[in-house]
Amino acid sequence: MLKVENISKSFPGIKALDSVSVEFLEGEIHALLGENGAGKSTLIKVICGVHPQDTGKMYIDDKKLVVESYIEALAKDISVVNQELQVFPRYSVAENIMLDKMKTIGKTAILDWKAINKTSKRYLDMVGLDIPPTKAIGELSVAQKQMVEIAKALASNSKILLLDEPTSAISESEIKTLFEILSGLKEKGIIIIFVTHKLEEVFRVCDKVTVLRDGKKIGTKKIEEVERADLVKMMIGREEKIEAFRAGAVEEDNIVLEAEGIYKEHKAEDMSFKLRKGEVLGFYGLMGAGRTELARLLIGEDRKQSGKVYVGGKEINPRSISDSLYKYRIGYVTENRKEEGLLLNSNIKTNVNITIWPMIASKVLKLINGKKEEENARRMVDELDIRATSINQLAQKLSGGNQQKLSISKWLVADCDIIIFDEPTIGVDVGAKEYIHKLIYNLAHEQGKSIILISSDMPEIIKLANRIYIFREKKIIGEIGEVSKDADSYDIVSNQIASYYV
Template sequence: MSEFILELRAITKTFPGVKALDRVNFQLRSGEIHALMGENGAGKSTFIKVITGVHRPDEGEIRYNGERVEFKGPNDAKKLGIAAIYQHVTCYPDLSVTENIFMGHEKVHKRTRRINWREMHHEAQRLLERLGADFDAKAMMGSLSVAQQQIVEIAKALSTDAKVIIMDEPTAALTQRESEQLYTIAEALRDSGVAIIFISHRFEDMYRLASRVTVFRDAKYIGSWGVDEITNDALIVAMVGREVTQLFPKKEVRRGEELLRTEGLGRTGYFADISFALHRGEILGLTGLVGAGRTEVCQALFGIEPCDRGQIFVKGSPVAIRDPLQAMQLGIGYLPEDRQKQGLVLDWEIGRNITLPSLGGLSRRGWLDVGREDAVSQTLAEKVSVKARSIHDLVSSLSGGNQQKVVFAKLLTADLDVIILDEPTKGVDVGAKSSIYEIISDLASQGYGILLVSSEMPEVIGMSDRVIVMKEGRITAELQRGQVTQEAILEAAMSGNEAKPHPIHAG
């Protein structure tokens, strides 16, 4: 018996004009959680498709339990016990959990050849209980949360007796509590002998779960290490190809005039008594556990879901913000948490996305000046370092980090003073994060007031001048840059009491 349940040797895969994998290696043991990390475009997605039989490699070999195998299609990989769970769950929302679990391998009566619903429901429920699920096998898939749908996907893999499970960015859309539940499930699977390839951009996922980590960069295999054998800095160098000397390039900027102030802001059922001020040149962090009400506060400030009590002041004048257009006219811009659904038109070109908020200023007598539009979008795309062949490429063709840069460029076409950034580095790799932090720091130095909403504590601590912590819709702490620690944030986010009212000065 081989030491490795799955081994890939010198795998190469080429598409027209692109070498997606260039002699990559990978080794996986039974009962092991092995992290696979790399920037977007490193080859991870193609790697998954080779393992699951979607793509056949041009060169190299795959070994399963020591024997060389060739997958002619996904069913060949499935028969050997290889399954993949993707970040964006692919399911049938109008069918039950049981139907989703057994789709394509239904249990049937031997004599009548009809579907054996009783056995399927029983087996589905048993799998859900094994995974600690709090929902029934007869529930409709569309009624479940993203975390619950991922549990169904894991149950589906187990229903095929999977020995190798690939988890592709499974925590990207989960809350901290849901991530912990997934960690517990992954550890239980590992202890039962299942081998897991865990793909993530989040270092906390790797440190929490994996015993080994492999890094790909630019379609090449860079190396494999024990998680306790490689430093964070060395891992970043392996992923990015250069030393990121300053992951959080925070510039010291003198705080200017007050741009935005809230007093007693509230929206029934979501948040209450939100009072803070934001100044020119300042980065104000807003954090707390997912569900604390941070996004709802941002949406109220941008007029998406207006507040029902309290007051908003823009440059000292009281305003009532009823919709996003009014917010932008007042100089407030918003980068939403979900860039693909709320921030971009994926089937449009990069340039058209960038200039979308400013078409009026690029038009003459009702006709769009296309030449001027191209010039503006080209300038802004270069300003935020969007990596693309042309501004006429579709946004859907870009990596997550470059899509996020397009949303930044889009904000810069409008005449803004305040920019609200809701999870600006969510789902992007460490190299793209470093670039986005540079953009944020540059915007603050240019005089914008930045409200930075983030669940990542190193990001909040590294980039903010002040930090506001929320819990259950209320502010529980306001910390100055020198006071901010992970421990202080966690205490305020998990057990903190409502912060005492404090005077808000316009200076």
């Protein structure tokens, strides 16, 4: 039995785990369920030593367990299948699987490639991957890499297996294989912890479920004893009600952005779409389906190999984000606010104004008008309800939701006509999520901006989008022409979307 007791963990500006206690039993698949930012991944990272806890204790069979690094966790038979794929792209598949247990010939230091490849092939077969073990892993698809990660975890014969959203990048048939493997491991008496935010998976494969919300444990239930609706209530703290906004006004004939046959190898295959003024256009799909890839081609961060993009009827060819911002007034709110969205060591003032320095500077000497900077920062803090002690507070000291609002604010200040939101509510709390939803709605339907909303959060996209394009394997595979905004819209539209994935 693995027991975690009163585990707390804080990061700057956020209490990720607040005195969480859970018992995980052998021969059980135990789901950790919660919304984005609930603390699921953090708990996994505490157990595997990546982020040791601030306070609290862990026990294996009543023996105290101390892990202060990932290596220590491996040595104690704990292994992890990560959300982000931890692979060495130039190494072969076999090397990636066998990295920490390479075999040598006899007592020499010479690697026994035959044995290594043979052993790794066995684990590849287990996960149903029919690829030669000598292939460089960089050449595999995201789904295949994820399966290699799972094979690697199997190869380490762990007693505790942590899976952090392992299904987010793989297809239905692969999910099926994974679940079969997990059931097999369960029989062997392994402790399996399965992090997810998908309710269906909990009911399909798990025996127990612990729900986390805002870093706190809400409860642990046996799967037979709990209904879907109960779990949802535990997760979001209220009854599940997908509250669609009333359908907002869109200028049907005013096409502000049109893409025609956008192509780039491994990124986008023949993608075409139209965006109308005052519209929220949804790009739905899983990670790696080609949505962010398309966005980066549109804003000039990547270059398309063929295809055309028109803004206001004129063909554009932005060569950089600077081009798309200053010439075509297109903004892009990244999904990755810490790495790409914010200057964490700079204050709110700088983060708000960074896009408009050229507009608020004097003519000759290009001196930035400090007063205007302050005005803009104050206005954004008010308008977006950013909770901060002052406009001189550093971005890194804000909570996730407020950081996200700050990351959005620079495009509002720059008054962009078209704004692409890439997973705008990832890792933000429920309150901020609602706020951002309202903001996106108002931007489109009251201020006449045109919005592209990239999201893998189905309720979010159904709530906000006027139309939805469905992405899969770098292609647009379908379009939902008009998203119903009636009371039962969620069931109807989610079924429509699901029909594209069969």
